[in-house]
Amino acid sequence: MTTSAAASGRWRLRQPSVIPGFGLTLGFSLAYLTLIILIPLAGLVWRSASLSGEEFLAILSDERTIKALEVSFGTAFVAALINVVFGVLVAWVIVRYEFPGRRIVDAIVDLPFALPTAVAGIALAALYAPNGWVGQLLNLVGIKAAFNPTGIVIALVFIGLPFVVRTVQPIMEEIDREVEEAAATLGANRFQTIRRVLLPGLAPAILTGFALAFARGVGEYGSVIFIAGNIPYVSEIAPLLIVIRLEEFNYGAATAIATIMLCLSFAMLLVINLIQTWNRRRYGHGA
Amino acid sequence: MARKTLRSPTTEAPLARYALMAAAFLFLALFLILPLVAVFIEAFRKGPGEFFASLGDPDTLAAIRLTLLVAVIAVPLNLVFGVAAAWAIAKFEFKGKAFLTTLIDLPFSVSPVISGLVYVLLFGAGSVLGPWLKSHGIEILFAVPGIVLATVFVTFPFVARELIPLMQEQGTGDEEAALSLGASGWQTFWYVTLPNIKWGLLYGVLLCNARAMGEFGAVSVVSGHIRGLTNTMPLHVEILYNEYNFVAAFAVASLLAALALVTLVVKTALELHYGAEIAAGRKH
Numbered sequence: 001m002t003t004s005a006a007a008s009g010r011w012r013l014r015q016p017s018v019i020p021g022f023g024l025t026l027g028f029s030l031a032y033l034t035l036i037i038l039i040p041l042a043g044l045v046w047r048s049a050s051l052s053g054e055e056f057l058a059i060l061s062d063e064r065t066i067k068a069l070e071v072s073f074g075t076a077f078v079a080a081l082i083n084v085v086f087g088v089l090v091a092w093v094i095v096r097y098e099f100p101g102r103r104i105v106d107a108i109v110d111l112p113f114a115l116p117t118a119v120a121g122i123a124l125a126a127l128y129a130p131n132g133w134v135g136q137l138l139n140l141v142g143i144k145a146a147f148n149p150t151g152i153v154i155a156l157v158f159i160g161l162p163f164v165v166r167t168v169q170p171i172m173e174e175i176d177r178e179v180e181e182a183a184a185t186l187g188a189n190r191f192q193t194i195r196r197v198l199l200p201g202l203a204p205a206i207l208t209g210f211a212l213a214f215a216r217g218v219g220e221y222g223s224v225i226f227i228a229g230n231i232p233y234v235s236e237i238a239p240l241l242i243v244i245r246l247e248e249f250n251y252g253a254a255t256a257i258a259t260i261m262l263c264l265s266f267a268m269l270l271v272i273n274l275i276q277t278w279n280r281r282r283y284g285h286g287a
Numbered sequence: 288m289a290r291k292t293l294r295s296p297t298t299e300a301p302l303a304r305y306a307l308m309a310a311a312f313l314f315l316a317l318f319l320i321l322p323l324v325a326v327f328i329e330a331f332r333k334g335p336g337e338f339f340a341s342l343g344d345p346d347t348l349a350a351i352r353l354t355l356l357v358a359v360i361a362v363p364l365n366l367v368f369g370v371a372a373a374w375a376i377a378k379f380e381f382k383g384k385a386f387l388t389t390l391i392d393l394p395f396s397v398s399p400v401i402s403g404l405v406y407v408l409l410f411g412a413g414s415v416l417g418p419w420l421k422s423h424g425i426e427i428l429f430a431v432p433g434i435v436l437a438t439v440f441v442t443f444p445f446v447a448r449e450l451i452p453l454m455q456e457q458g459t460g461d462e463e464a465a466l467s468l469g470a471s472g473w474q475t476f477w478y479v480t481l482p483n484i485k486w487g488l489l490y491g492v493l494l495c496n497a498r499a500m501g502e503f504g505a506v507s508v509v510s511g512h513i514r515g516l517t518n519t520m521p522l523h524v525e526i527l528y529n530e531y532n533f534v535a536a537f538a539v540a541s542l543l544a545a546l547a548l549v550t551l552v553v554k555t556a557l558e559l560h561y562g563a564e565i566a567a568g569r570k571h
Contacts, residue, residue: 116501
């Protein structure tokens with residue numbers, strides 16, 4: 001008699017359901033999440049909070065730290081831009097064109113998700129080093145593609161490609177051909193249709209793909225360190241500097257650099273979520 | 288294709304089409320195919336004899352065993368978590384659900400090096416737990432437990448994020464029917480839910496396993512790089528490479544690359560045959 005009144009009047013954690021196991025599964029999930037993820041991350045924040053403000057600033061204003069962060073964010077940005085161009089191109093070719101081996105090409109795009117980063121790292125280094133297959137050719141035209149920031153960009157292009165393709169591809173598949181036909185009948189040429197009709201619809205997905213590739217690139221370690229040359233102030237990435245500081249038992253510096261990277265990554269995550277919410281509201285589906 | 292002469296208004300001119308395809312293929316060849324091919328060519332540079340000899344090295348065998356051991360522990364842990372989390376999130380409506388889902392994805396946005404660092408800060412010499420662990424003779428850092436923890440951290444979301452959207456899509460109708468017919472909670476899970484999600488589950492486990500065996504950054508920070516003891520396969524690749532032992536480095540790398548290829552083939556086969564049952568699989 002009072003159940004409906006109680007349900008509407010009182011705050012409750014969950015809506016009633018006949019399905020059992022809520023307490024068990026949620027309890028286990030929360031406990032596991034807390035032990036594996038939350039406590040360790042809280043430890044990082046706590047450790048970083050125990051540094052004094054001056055210590056923190058001193059580490060972050062250190063020339064080598066600043067350069068490493070610049071290298072990480074700069075190369076990740078350039079690589080994400082390259083991935084936007086070629087990722088959209090690859091997605092377009094897979095979605096729109098019929099050719100033999102299309103499924104294989106589609107499957108191979110996921111290679112960077114499946115291939116361990118260290119394997120990718122040594123393979124790219126062997127390929128793009130001055131004596132490697134591709135490196136030799138690039139040397140002829142005066143491009144040095146390994147052991148400098150260019151090498152880092154190459155590794156991050158490899159790592160980031162599937163993020164762009166896999167965010168853009170499903171949206172491309174959903175495009176209604178009639179829209180393009182309408183544009184064509186209204187006198188738009190193909191280039192105008194792509195630029196003014198198709199690209200605006202894809203823009204949120206492209207932006208999300210860019211952000212995902214960028215965020216991944218900033219934190220990437222395994223594939224980069226073999227091809228980067230790791231020259232301090234020039235081609236040393238921030239994650240490597242964390243490792244170096246740890247090996248020196250300079251936990252304070254490692255923590256400070258990690259904290260600033262985490263803050264920047266979470267800001268990125270927030271931006272991605274905002275884009276997706278905005279996108280859903282505008283087009284009725286997520287990227 | 289009888290209308291070949293009439294070009295559809297919704298595609299590009301043939302010349303533009305070929306140019307775009309050529310550009311895409313050249314890009315994929317340079318950045319994806321050639322690196323993969325290079326791994327196998329470098330591994331067999333000095334012939335199959337040298338290849339198998341470097342794989343038979345005791346330190347290499349120890350690295351392979353450790354990698355398998357870590358995956359055997361880490362993957363089932365995250366499998367159980369993934370199923371439990373997906374059950375709670377997909378079958379019930381409760382406050383804070385969206386927040387919980389976001390938290391599960393957290394490890395994806397953390398640099399692998401930081402994933403390792405958090406455990407160094409938690410269990411290392413300078414931490415609260417460090418001295419206590421030392422006095423009790425418990426080794427976590429620079430030992431197998433640390434490597435397992437770091438691997439569990441980085442592979443944490445894989446199973447859960449495959450299952451959550453899938454189970455949300457399937458709803459609760461099947462389970463309610465089973466329960467109303469008198470099945471117990473466990474029976475409902477085993478005979479109704481599990482058959483519904485098995486392919487999605489396999490898909491998530493596959494991706495989780497690939498990452499668990501291949502993880503480098505996080506494991507590198509907590510392992511201590513002790514040859515034959517705390518070196519996983521990816522770490523062993525690095526050591527051999529830095530010793531200019533390229534054939535051995537690429538030989539071990541080729542095993543990992545073969546694992547990646549198998550993963551891709553099974554993944555593609557699952558998507559082809561059970562696309563609907565792993566509906567969320569295409570999103571990353």
